[in-house]
Amino acid sequence: IRKGFPEVIFGQGKTAAQITRILQAMASSEEVILVTRISKDKAQQVMESITAATYDEEARILQLQKNPPEIINKGEILVISAGTSDIPVAREAAITARAMGNRVTTVFDVGVAGIHRLFAHKKIIEQASVIVVVAGMEGALPSVVAGMVKSPVIAVPTSIGYGTSFGGMTALLSMLNACSSNIAVVNIDNGFGGGHMAATINRLTALIHDTP
Amino acid sequence: IRKGFPEVIFGQGKTAAQITRILQAMASSEEVILVTRISKDKAQQVMESITAATYDEEARILQLQKNPPEIINKGEILVISAGTSDIPVAREAAITARAMGNRVTTVFDVGVAGIHRLFAHKKIIEQASVIVVVAGMEGALPSVVAGMVKSPVIAVPTSIGYGTSFGGMTALLSMLNACSSNIAVVNIDNGFGGGHMAATINRLTALIHDTP
Amino acid sequence: IRKGFPEVIFGQGKTAAQITRILQAMASSEEVILVTRISKDKAQQVMESITAATYDEEARILQLQKNPPEIINKGEILVISAGTSDIPVAREAAITARAMGNRVTTVFDVGVAGIHRLFAHKKIIEQASVIVVVAGMEGALPSVVAGMVKSPVIAVPTSIGYGTSFGGMTALLSMLNACSSNIAVVNIDNGFGGGHMAATINRLTALIHDTP
Amino acid sequence: IRKGFPEVIFGQGKTAAQITRILQAMASSEEVILVTRISKDKAQQVMESITAATYDEEARILQLQKNPPEIINKGEILVISAGTSDIPVAREAAITARAMGNRVTTVFDVGVAGIHRLFAHKKIIEQASVIVVVAGMEGALPSVVAGMVKSPVIAVPTSIGYGTSFGGMTALLSMLNACSSNIAVVNIDNGFGGGHMAATINRLTALIHDTP
Amino acid sequence: IRKGFPEVIFGQGKTAAQITRILQAMASSEEVILVTRISKDKAQQVMESITAATYDEEARILQLQKNPPEIINKGEILVISAGTSDIPVAREAAITARAMGNRVTTVFDVGVAGIHRLFAHKKIIEQASVIVVVAGMEGALPSVVAGMVKSPVIAVPTSIGYGTSFGGMTALLSMLNACSSNIAVVNIDNGFGGGHMAATINRLTALIHDTP
Amino acid sequence: IRKGFPEVIFGQGKTAAQITRILQAMASSEEVILVTRISKDKAQQVMESITAATYDEEARILQLQKNPPEIINKGEILVISAGTSDIPVAREAAITARAMGNRVTTVFDVGVAGIHRLFAHKKIIEQASVIVVVAGMEGALPSVVAGMVKSPVIAVPTSIGYGTSFGGMTALLSMLNACSSNIAVVNIDNGFGGGHMAATINRLTALIHDTP
Amino acid sequence: IRKGFPEVIFGQGKTAAQITRILQAMASSEEVILVTRISKDKAQQVMESITAATYDEEARILQLQKNPPEIINKGEILVISAGTSDIPVAREAAITARAMGNRVTTVFDVGVAGIHRLFAHKKIIEQASVIVVVAGMEGALPSVVAGMVKSPVIAVPTSIGYGTSFGGMTALLSMLNACSSNIAVVNIDNGFGGGHMAATINRLTALIHDTP
Amino acid sequence: IRKGFPEVIFGQGKTAAQITRILQAMASSEEVILVTRISKDKAQQVMESITAATYDEEARILQLQKNPPEIINKGEILVISAGTSDIPVAREAAITARAMGNRVTTVFDVGVAGIHRLFAHKKIIEQASVIVVVAGMEGALPSVVAGMVKSPVIAVPTSIGYGTSFGGMTALLSMLNACSSNIAVVNIDNGFGGGHMAATINRLTALIHDTP
Numbered sequence A, B, C, D, E, F, G, H: 001i002r003k004g005f006p007e008v009i010f011g012q013g014k015t016a017a018q019i020t021r022i023l024q025a026m027a028s029s030e031e032v033i034l035v036t037r038i039s040k041d042k043a044q045q046v047m048e049s050i051t052a053a054t055y056d057e058e059a060r061i062l063q064l065q066k067n068p069p070e071i072i073n074k075g076e077i078l079v080i081s082a083g084t085s086d087i088p089v090a091r092e093a094a095i096t097a098r099a100m101g102n103r104v105t106t107v108f109d110v111g112v113a114g115i116h117r118l119f120a121h122k123k124i125i126e127q128a129s130v131i132v133v134v135a136g137m138e139g140a141l142p143s144v145v146a147g148m149v150k151s152p153v154i155a156v157p158t159s160i161g162y163g164t165s166f167g168g169m170t171a172l173l174s175m176l177n178a179c180s181s182n183i184a185v186v187n188i189d190n191g192f193g194g195g196h197m198a199a200t201i202n203r204l205t206a207l208i209h210d211t212p
C-alpha cells in the first residue's frame, strides 16, 4: 500500500476524451487523482462528465479526490518562488505536495533583486522540513535560500526570461552550480516533479516515526 | 548546534601548505573535517604535519576526526554505481554521508547493460531510506532504480565516457529527463554534493523523531 | 530487382496535389508505395483521386499497394516503445518494416520507470531477429533492451519531453552512449528510418539462405 | 552458448596490472578475449606475464585467443574509411568483427574529395553483407556509400579534424542526417562498437540458416 | 560606377507599404532592383503600385528592372542543389547571379544518396567558372562537387531537414569541414549571399580582361 | 591627452624577450605600463632587464610606472569577489582600476551561500561609485549586489567551477539574466576588462566636474 | 529618495487588466512610470482607463508621467544602432534613459558594412558621456565605436538576423569578445537594460558634482 | 595539367619519417610541394634528408620547390589580419597563395579597435582582386573590409581569444552573419584553405584571358 502517492496523468498531448476515459477507469479504485499540464479548455470538457473534479487554472492541475487528502507526514514543505511569472510552476509544486499528504506553505515573489523581501520570511524558511525553490532568469534564488538553512532544497528552474535565458537552461545551470551543498535540481518547468520529490523526502518524517 | 555537519574544505586548487594551515586552525574546534578532491601527493604532504588525518585514495578525501562520527540518523543511505570507473565518485558520496552520521551501504558495478545484476540487490534497494545513484555514459541507472522504489533518489552524473558523453553532460541530461518523479540531480562528478544532499534528507528521520 | 524495397515519398512539405501527381505517375510500375509524414487532411485529399490508398492516422503514413506485401524475410522484427506519446513514431517504423516484407510484432508502453512491464515480454524480445526501440525523454530503454539480447537493436530517439529533453537530443545522446554494444542510432523521430534499417538488416536472413 | 561473442575489456583507465589480473582470471574459460583502447606501453607490460597475447598497435587492441576464431557467419563485412587518420578506428572495427567470427575486408583512404577512388571499389562494396564506414571531418562518406548499396551501413564518426569538426560532432550529425535510409550510427571513435554491431547483424546470416 | 551591382532590399520584416516607398524612391536612378525574402502576399500589394515589377514565387524575389540585365561577365555560374526542398534557396542564388550580369545554369535534385544523378552532369560541372552548391540535411554535396573540379565552390547550407539537422547547422558544419580546399561557405538559407558572392567572383573574368 | 589610460600589453602568448622589447620601446614615453596575463616565470625574466618593474603574482600583472599613478577621479571603485579562487581575477580588476587613477577598495570571499558575510559590508557597498563583482560557479553574486545599490555594477564571470560550470559560461549567462537592471557584463575571466570599464565609468566623476 | 529612477513594469506576459490595476495603484505616488514590452493592442486597452498615459509603438513602451522628467544629469547619452530592424530596441533604450533624467541623442542605421556613415557622426560620438550601441547579426558595431572613444560603451545585442545569428547569440558573443576594453554587455534585445545602465552610469556626472 | 596547384601534405598527425617518405616519392614528379601544420622540430628532421626544402616557422609550412613558382595569374591577392596572434594563420594563407602562382601582399595588425590603422591602407585594399581577412576574438574585421570593396573576401576565423571566444566559434559566427554580401567563410584556423580558395578564385583572371 502506497499511502500518499496519488495516481498522476500527464495531461499534455492527451485529448479531453482520452483524459476523461482514463479518469473514469481509475475513479473507483483511487483516493486521489491528479491531471497535470491540462489547459482550462480541456479541463472544462472533462468536468462535464467528471463533475466531482476541481481545476486550478494557474497550476493547470485537475484533481479528483474522494476526500481531501489527510496530512500523513510531519514537518512542513515550503514552496518559494522568485518572480510573478514563476507562480504557475510554484503552485503546481505546492498542489502536488499537498495532494501527497503534506502541510504546504508558499512564499511567492521574493526574487534576489530585492533580497530583503526574502529575509522578511527568515523564520518560515528556517522551520520548513523541505523547501522547493522555483526561479527563472538567472536562477539565483535556490542558492541564496540553501545558504540560509540546513534542510534539503529542491530547485525548479523555469523557462521564464528572454534572450540568453534559453528557455530555462541558464536557470538550470545556475542551480546545478550552486555553492551550497543541500540542493538538487529537477527538469525545467517541472513543478510537479519538484513537489513530488519534496513529498517523497518529507515522507521520511512519517515513515521512521511509525516503524518502531 | 549543527550536529552531523562536518567542516568541508574544497581541496582542488589549494596547495598542501594552504590546506595544512586551514586544518590546523580548525582542528581543535571541529569534530570532523573533510578535505575533498585532494590528490594522493598533496594528502601525503598534509599528513606529515597533521598525522591524525587519514586519506582515502579512491575517493580522494582526507579526513580528520576526533572520534569516528556517531550514527545520529535512522534509516540507511544506499550508494549505487554503474561502471567500474564511476566508483571514485560513488565512494566520495559514501564517505561524505558516513561522516555526516549515517549508516551507508554501497552496491557498485550494476549498470543497465546487465540489469539482472541490479535486480540481485532488490531487497537492499527497497530498504534504503535515501539512494544515491552514480552513473556516467548514458546515465540510465537512476531512472531504473527510481522506478523500483518509493524513496528519494539523488542522481550524480559522472564524466566517464567518450565522444558524445560530453564530459558527463549526456548523463546529466538523461537524469533530468528521467520518467520517474522521485529523482533530483546534482552537478557532474559531484559525489560530495550527492552524499551531502542524501545526508541532509536522511536527517529528517532523526529530527522529527527527536523533537516531540 | 529490389524486392522488398517500396517506393517512398517524403510527404512533409509537399502539397496534396504534388503527392497525388507523383502517386499517379508511379502507380502502375510499383508494387508498394509509402507516403510518410502526411497529415490526415492532405491524405484525405489524396485519397479522393487515389481511392485505393489507405491511411494510418497515428503513423501518418499513406500506402498504395497492389497486393499486401508478401513476407519475404525470415525472422521477426520487434518494435518496442517507451511512452504513449512515442507510439506514432513506433508505428511508422512498424508499418515501414511490414511493407518491406517482414513479420513485425509491437510491444508499446514499456518504459524503464516500471521495468517489470518490459520483463513481462522477455520471451518475445529474445526471439526477435532485429529490434527497433523507440523512446523519448531520457532514452534509456534501448540500453536496457540491448542488454537483454544478442540481436541488433536500432534505437530511435523521439522529440517527446520538455525542458532539457531538447527536442529529442537528450534521448539521442543517451542512446549513442549506451553501455551495450549491439546498438546503433538513427535521427530523432525517424521512425521510417528505424523501420527501414531493421528491414535492411533482416533481409540478410533471406538473402543468404536463398543464395546457395 | 554465445559463439562469436568474445569477452571484451575496456582498457582505457585501467592499469596494466588490473588488465593482467582480469586476463589471468578469464584465460582458461574464454576462447577469445579482446582488450580495447590499450596503449602500446601498457600492452607490453601485460604481455610480459600473458605471453600468448598479441597486440595491434594501430588499433590499440590486445588479443588473447586459444585458436584463431573460426569463420562462423556467412557473407562478408566490409570496413571502409575516409582519411589516413581514420585508419586506427577502422582497424579497431575490423579486428573486432574478425574476432567475432566474420570474414572481413577493408578499403581505406577513399574519402569523398576524390570520389573516383571510392568507385574503383564498386564491386567489393556491392558484395558485402554489412558495411562499416568510418569517417571524420564532414562525415560525408557513409551517405555516399549507402546510396550505392542495399545492405545495412554502420557509420562510425571519428574525432579527426580541427576547428568546427568539434571532436567528431560534425561528422556524427552529418551521418544522422544522411539522405539514405540504410544507415545507423554509433558513438564518436567507437570502432569497437561499429565492428561489434556489424558482427551482430551479420550473425543473422548464420543463425537463420542453421535453425531449420 | 558599379555595373552589375543591383540595389537590394531585404524584404523580411518590412511592410508592403515600406517596400513600395523605397522602390519608388530608387526607381528612376537604378537599373535593377531586387527585393529578397518577400512573400507572395506582400509582393502582390507592391505590384499594385509598381506595375513594372515581376515576382518569382519560388525564390521569393521581386525584381524591378529597366532592361533585362546584360551579360557583362565571361564564364558561367552553375547552381546545383540536392533535394526538392532546397530549390527555393537555389533559385534565389540563380536569380541574384543573373541580375548581376552573369550567364547562369541550374542543376537541381542531385543529392549524394544517388550519386550517379550528379555524375550525369559531369561536363556542365567541369565547365562552370564558379559553382554554387545548395544542400540541407547532411550537407555532403558541396564536398563531392568540389572534389570534381578546380573552380571555386560557394556552399549554401539550407534549413531543410528535421531532428538533428538543427535548422541547417549540421549542413553548415559539414560544409566548413569539407575535405576539398576550393570551398567557402555562407550563412544558412542565404541563397542571395551565395549568388552574390559567385557573381563577385565571376566578375574577375570581365575586370581583368577589360583593364589592359 | 588621455590621462589615466595606461599602455597595456596583453602578455599571454608573448615571450619574455618580446615583452621586454616592447617595454623598452615604450618606457620613456609612458607614465604607466601594464603587462597582463604574464606568468611568474616570464615576469622574472623581464625584470632582469627592466629592473624598475614590479610584479603581482596573484593578479599576474607586471607594472612599470614612473610614479605611483595619482588619484585623478572622485568616488571609489569597489571590487567584490565570491570565492577564494576568484581572487586572481578580482585583483587583476583592482590593480587595473588603481593604475587608471582611481581609489579602489576590495571585499573578497563573500559568496551567496553565506549571504550574511556580504551584508556585513553593506555600508562600503552603498558608498562605492562603481562596483566590479567577480564570481564563478553559479554567478549569483552580481545580481544580489546590484539589488542593494543604485550604482553601476560590472559583472565579471570566472571560469572557476567544474562540470556544468562550462568554463565560466554558466556564470556569464546567469549574470546576463540578472533581475536587476544596473548590471552589464564582460568576457569570462576578463578582470582587466572589468577594472578598465569601471575606471572608464568612474572617470565621469572627474570629467564633468573639471569641465565647467 | 531615488530621483531619476522611474517605476518600471515588465509588460510581457501581463494582461491589460493587470497592468491597468498596477498603474492605478502607483499613479499617485510616482512621478514617472514605464511599462515595457507592451503591445499596441494592450496599450490601447490600458489607455482607455489611464487616459494620461502615452504609448510609443516602435519602442513598445507606455509611459505615465506627472511632468516631463527633468534633465538631472550632465553629459549626454548617445544611442547608436546598426540596422533598420534594430531601431525598436534602440528606441526602448533611448526612452528609458530620457525618462531617467538624461539628455539623449540617437544615431540610427550606421552599420559596419558602410562604415563611412558611422564616421560622418564622429563628433557627436566623441562628445557623448555614455554610448549605447545596439546591433544584431554579426554585432560588430560596438567594437568599432568603442575604438573611437574613451567613454563607456554599453552593447545591446539584438535577435535580428537568421540562420547562424541564433536569435542574437552571435551578436552577444561578438560583443563580449570585442578588442576594445571600454565595453560591457547586457542581455539580447534588452533595450530597457541598456538604457537603464547608461543612465545609472551617467548619474555619476550629477552625483559627484552635487555632493561637495 | 593543373598548373598552379601544388601537391599539399597535411603535416599534423604525421611523423617526420612519414613526411620524408611521402616527399621523396613525390619529389621528382612535382614542381611545388607544401607540407602544412608541421612543427619546427619535425621540419628540421625532414630537412636532414630533404635538404632542398625550406621552412617558414611562423606559418609552420615546409616547401619543396624545383623553381620559385611563376606568377601565372593576374591581379593581386591581399591578406589582412587583425591581431599579432593571428599572423601565423595569415602567413599560412599568404604562402599558400604565393605557391599557387599569385602575387600576394600582406597587411597585418589592423584590428577594428583602432580602425584608422585599417583605413591607412585604403588604396592597397581597393586594388586587390581577392582579399583574405584573418581575425580572431570578435571577428569583425572581414565585415568592415568587405564594406570597403567590391572584390570577393574570404574570411578566416582564428582560435585566438579566451572565454567566450570558444576556440574561434565566435569569430566564425560573426563572419557568417556579416552584413556585407561579398564574404564567404572557411573553417577555424584554416589559413591554408583561405589562401587556396583565394588562389582558386584569382585563377579566373588568367583562365578567361588565356582561353580566347
Ligand SMILES: Nc1ncnc2c1ncn2[C@@H]1O[C@H](COP(=O)(O)O)[C@@H](O)[C@H]1O
Pocket: C008, C009, C010, C011, C036, C037, C190, C192, C193, D179, D180, D181, E084
Ligand atoms: N519520414 C522520412 N524520414 C526520412 N527520410 C524519408 C522519410 N520518408 C521518406 N524518406 C526518404 O526520402 C526519399 C524521398 O524523398 P522525396 O523524393 O522528396 O519524396 C525516400 O527515398 C526516402 O529515402
Ligand SMILES: Nc1ncnc2c1ncn2[C@@H]1O[C@H](COP(=O)(O)O)[C@@H](O)[C@H]1O
Pocket: B084, C179, C180, C181, D008, D009, D010, D011, D036, D037, D190, D192, D193
Ligand atoms: N572501445 C570500446 N568502446 C566502447 N565500449 C567498449 C569498448 N571496449 C569494450 N567496451 C565495452 O565495455 C565492456 C567491458 O567494460 P569493463 O568491464 O570496464 O572492462 C565490454 O563488455 C564492452 O561492451
Ligand SMILES: Nc1ncnc2c1ncn2[C@@H]1O[C@H](COP(=O)(O)O)[C@@H](O)[C@H]1O
Pocket: F008, F009, F010, F011, F036, F037, F190, F192, F193, G179, G180, G181, H083, H084
Ligand atoms: N587581459 C586582457 N584581456 C583582454 N584584453 C586585454 C588584456 N590585456 C590587454 N588587453 C587589450 O589588448 C591590447 C594590447 O594587445 P597587444 O597589442 O597584443 O599587447 C590592449 O590595448 C588592451 O586593450
Ligand SMILES: Nc1ncnc2c1ncn2[C@@H]1O[C@H](COP(=O)(O)O)[C@@H](O)[C@H]1O
Pocket: A083, A084, F179, F180, F181, G008, G009, G010, G011, G036, G037, G190, G192, G193
Ligand atoms: N524590458 C525589460 N527587460 C528586462 N527587465 C525589465 C524590463 N522591463 C522591466 N524590467 C525589470 O522588471 C522589473 C519589474 O518586473 P515586474 O514586477 O514583473 O513588472 C523592473 O523593476 C525592471 O527592473
Ligand SMILES: [Mg+2]
Pocket: A082, A083, A111, A135, A136, A137, A138, A139, A140, A141, F179
Ligand atoms: Mg530568478
Ligand SMILES: [Mg+2]
Pocket: B082, B083, B111, B112, B135, B136, B137, B138, B139, B140, B141, C179
Ligand atoms: Mg551509465
Ligand SMILES: [Mg+2]
Pocket: B179, C082, C083, C111, C112, C135, C136, C137, C138, C139, C140, C141
Ligand atoms: Mg524514455
Ligand SMILES: [Mg+2]
Pocket: D082, D083, D111, D112, D135, D136, D137, D138, D139, D140, D141, E179
Ligand atoms: Mg570525412
Ligand SMILES: [Mg+2]
Pocket: D179, E082, E083, E111, E112, E135, E136, E137, E138, E139, E140, E141
Ligand atoms: Mg544534403
Ligand SMILES: [Mg+2]
Pocket: A179, F082, F083, F111, F112, F135, F136, F137, F138, F139, F140, F141
Ligand atoms: Mg559564484
Ligand SMILES: [Mg+2]
Pocket: G082, G083, G111, G112, G135, G136, G137, G138, G139, G140, G141, H179
Ligand atoms: Mg550588426
Ligand SMILES: [Mg+2]
Pocket: G179, H082, H083, H111, H112, H135, H136, H137, H138, H139, H140, H141
Ligand atoms: Mg578580431
